[in-house]
Amino acid sequence: MHAQHSALNQQASNAPVQLPPHGFFTFLSRLSGVTPNATDLTSIRINADWLCVVVSVACLVFATLEGLAYNNIAQALGWGIPLFLGSLAITRWHAGQPLTMHINAALLVGMGALHVHIARGLLEYHFSFFILLPVMLAYRDTRPLLSMGLLIVIHHIVFDMLQQAGFECYIFRGPFSGMPAVALHGFYVSIAVLLLSVIAQTLRQHALAAEEGTKLLAYLDKEKGINLRVRAQTDEQGRMSPMGQVFNDYADNMAFVVAAFKMLRADIRELSQIAKELGAGNTQQMEESSQASKKLRDFVQSLGNQTRIGQSTAELSKKATEDSFDLLNELNQSLEQLQRIGKQAFDSSQQMQALHKEFQKEFSPAAAQQLQTTLSTLDNLNERTNGFMARMDVLKSGLSAIENQLVSIDRATHQWVENGHGNQRQGWEVLGAMEGMQAHTESAFRTLASTVQTILRSDEMMREMEKRLSRFDV
Numbered sequence: 001m002h003a004q005h006s007a008l009n010q011q012a013s014n015a016p017v018q019l020p021p022h023g024f025f026t027f028l029s030r031l032s033g034v035t036p037n038a039t040d041l042t043s044i045r046i047n048a049d050w051l052c053v054v055v056s057v058a059c060l061v062f063a064t065l066e067g068l069a070y071n072n073i074a075q076a077l078g079w080g081i082p083l084f085l086g087s088l089a090i091t092r093w094h095a096g097q098p099l100t101m102h103i104n105a106a107l108l109v110g111m112g113a114l115h116v117h118i119a120r121g122l123l124e125y126h127f128s129f130f131i132l133l134p135v136m137l138a139y140r141d142t143r144p145l146l147s148m149g150l151l152i153v154i155h156h157i158v159f160d161m162l163q164q165a166g167f168e169c170y171i172f173r174g175p176f177s178g179m180p181a182v183a184l185h186g187f188y189v190s191i192a193v194l195l196l197s198v199i200a201q202t203l204r205q206h207a208l209a210a211e212e213g214t215k216l217l218a219y220l221d222k223e224k225g226i227n228l229r230v231r232a233q234t235d236e237q238g239r240m241s242p243m244g245q246v247f248n249d250y251a252d253n254m255a256f257v258v259a260a261f262k263m264l265r266a267d268i269r270e271l272s273q274i275a276k277e278l279g280a281g282n283t284q285q286m287e288e289s290s291q292a293s294k295k296l297r298d299f300v301q302s303l304g305n306q307t308r309i310g311q312s313t314a315e316l317s318k319k320a321t322e323d324s325f326d327l328l329n330e331l332n333q334s335l336e337q338l339q340r341i342g343k344q345a346f347d348s349s350q351q352m353q354a355l356h357k358e359f360q361k362e363f364s365p366a367a368a369q370q371l372q373t374t375l376s377t378l379d380n381l382n383e384r385t386n387g388f389m390a391r392m393d394v395l396k397s398g399l400s401a402i403e404n405q406l407v408s409i410d411r412a413t414h415q416w417v418e419n420g421h422g423n424q425r426q427g428w429e430v431l432g433a434m435e436g437m438q439a440h441t442e443s444a445f446r447t448l449a450s451t452v453q454t455i456l457r458s459d460e461m462m463r464e465m466e467k468r469l470s471r472f473d474v
Contacts, residue, residue: 040211059128066115120170121172212243232248269462310416
């Protein structure tokens with residue numbers, strides 16, 4: 001885009017600049033009321049008519065000076081002023097008419113004849129005709145050139161005949177006069193008219209091309225609207241000017257561009273609407289993805305916390321199982337000791353009963369009573385020991401059940417811990433995969449956001465192009 005703008009700026013800087021008219025052309029434009037750079041033939045003829053008036057003034061001034069030089073001021077003013085006034089009047093009231101250019105040509109021939117007449121046929125003053133002939137090029141038409149050339153030849157023939165007849169009409173001075181001089185001057189005038197006619201025809205073609213270009217360019221006025229419905233037409237011979245061909249090609253191409261732009265504008269509008277919707281949901285999706293990743297991370301951390309709690313629980317369960325096992329072992333040892341104590345008490349009771357039977361006659365009543373009390377105490381001790389042992393058996397059974405449950409709890413806790421570690425590893429793996437997917441998703445979202453911005457900028461550019469192309473009527 002920058003290269004294209006620089007190329008356009010370079011072309012614009014190299015393009016020729018049309019300066020406003022000034023000097024003589026401004027003066028002529030004020031006289032005629034037509035812009036000096038007008039391209040239509042009517043305006044060209046009007047400017048040419050007023051140019052003839054200005055040349056007529058110059059001829060009048062020259063005739064006056066010539067009259068002063070040759071002591072013939074009366075004829076200079078007597079013929080020069082009517083010729084000038086005639087040119088001024090016909091131009092003032094009928095400028096631009098085809099007949100006016102012929103009349104101006106005749107009046108300028110009269111000015112040239114006046115210059116030759118005042119100088120009494122001096123040959124050098126015949127240059128006035130060759131000076132006045134190129135003035136007719138301003139009409140860009142061969143007709144006034146032919147009229148002036150024919151009138152010059154007629155003037156030479158008539159004035160030569162009058163001069164030869166003795167009238168005070170001068171055309172030639174010196175020995176070289178008569179029809180040979182008329183024929184030679186007529187030959188030069190004919191050659192000049194022929195060459196100037198070729199130039200006039202070329203200028204006319206240029207004028208027609210400029211007029212056509214101006215008319216066609218008028219349809220490209222961006223202020224009034226660019227009308228590309230019109231097309232340049234061929235002439236009677238079926239030929240078309242290069243300007244017309246360029247304009248038609250431009251109009252056809254621009255019609256295609258405008259039609260293609262309208263189709264593209266519809267697609268860009270649809271893309272812009274989609275882009276706006278995507279852009280609206282893009283941020284929300286990114287936030288939802290971030291929140292989902294955060295929740296998964298919290299969940300994995302929660303799994304880690306639960307696994308650590310499970311590890312603590314497993315350690316406590318293991319410690320409780322060991323303590324229960326130690327307690328059960330001590331209980332078994334205490335039970336064995338109680339069994340030994342109960343057996344010893346039973347044996348002692350049996351020995352005391354045997355001893356009581358053997359020494360029953362020898363003991364005194366007090367000793368016998370004391371021995372009987374001891375036997376009762378031993379029996380009572382034995383009964384209590386047996387009851388305590390029964391309770392110890394119940395306690396042992398309960399401790400065994402508790403130990404089995406603690407072992408089951410320990411196994412379940414270890415399984416829980418192992419499952420927690422596995423779930424945590426899987427959670428971290430899922431979290432890593434999700435974070436990678438989130439990174440890809442964020443990259444895709446950033447690309448999507450860039451695409452959305454590009455589409456929106458394209459939509460703005462399309463709006464600007466639509467505003468500019470709205471001036472084209474195709």
